[in-house]
Amino acid sequence: MYDLHHLKGRTYYIDGPTNCGVYILNDDNECVLIDCGTALEGPIIETVLRRNKLKLKYLVNTHSHADHSGSNVYLMKMTGCTVIASKIERAFLRDSKLDIGFLYGGYPIDEFDTKLMHIDDQKEIYALEQLPEGLRSFKLPGHHYGQIGIRTSDGVYFIADSVVSTELVAKSHVVLIYDIQGYLDSLDYVEELKGNIIVPAHADVSTDLTETIEFSRNKIHEICDVIIDYLSKEHTAEEVTAHIFEHYNLRISYNKYMLIMATIRSYLSYLGHERKVKNYFKDNKLVFISMEAFEDKF
Numbered sequence: 001m002y003d004l005h006h007l008k009g010r011t012y013y014i015d016g017p018t019n020c021g022v023y024i025l026n027d028d029n030e031c032v033l034i035d036c037g038t039a040l041e042g043p044i045i046e047t048v049l050r051r052n053k054l055k056l057k058y059l060v061n062t063h064s065h066a067d068h069s070g071s072n073v074y075l076m077k078m079t080g081c082t083v084i085a086s087k088i089e090r091a092f093l094r095d096s097k098l099d100i101g102f103l104y105g106g107y108p109i110d111e112f113d114t115k116l117m118h119i120d121d122q123k124e125i126y127a128l129e130q131l132p133e134g135l136r137s138f139k140l141p142g143h144h145y146g147q148i149g150i151r152t153s154d155g156v157y158f159i160a161d162s163v164v165s166t167e168l169v170a171k172s173h174v175v176l177i178y179d180i181q182g183y184l185d186s187l188d189y190v191e192e193l194k195g196n197i198i199v200p201a202h203a204d205v206s207t208d209l210t211e212t213i214e215f216s217r218n219k220i221h222e223i224c225d226v227i228i229d230y231l232s233k234e235h236t237a238e239e240v241t242a243h244i245f246e247h248y249n250l251r252i253s254y255n256k257y258m259l260i261m262a263t264i265r266s267y268l269s270y271l272g273h274e275r276k277v278k279n280y281f282k283d284n285k286l287v288f289i290s291m292e293a294f295e296d297k298f
């Protein structure tokens, strides 16, 4: 773990809990880092770069989650690198309270572990137009609001959290998704990249992610079916969330509850848009019911 692996031409990656991309810019060994791990990993990443005589010039965050941008501040301070992110992710990076409020849907209760979510507020973050020559960004909607992927001039694709390992999906069942349709679209997009070198942040490097993608896609459809079955009677989003915890036998904690609750709300919006679920108010509660049960009832 934490070794610099050559992929193709100027493109490398450092393996770890979050795989980080490295792209060499010139003969002076100036480089770009694509994602940088948690705050704890900053000194490790810096040592790997230094050991390989690489000078960090740019740091690109695929999205603002702490396991992708947690060591931004450390690396900026140590190397003076320029940080680049997409428009919306820049907003999340600038205010550490934004993501936790976004997930909770209001000012968060004290019990949420801010260490997990906390990203140091950062002033100087640049737009994607500042990406150096040789790198191109592309949108990867679904997992987070403004997530992007990066393609290097060697044809290597860094695809962030658009695809996670089969092991992780099998264990967690519900992975954090903001936009279900966007997530499915990103899976389709990455599936088409077959034959190129693809680097997911949380799965092994591959040239064919078909099986991993199919597993994720099936899991999403399975969760939709579990929700629709449960909504043969009307329930609130919180009751659906409780049912998901019970159905998959998931261990509850404040952080897990917040992530899954937000994701279940996204599933309910997706199913509503797909006309598989209806919502209405009952006793001043927003309740959801399957379209089938709704049509039988009314």
Ligand SMILES: [Zn+2]
Binding pocket: 063, 065, 143, 144, 161
């Ligand atoms: Zn993420």
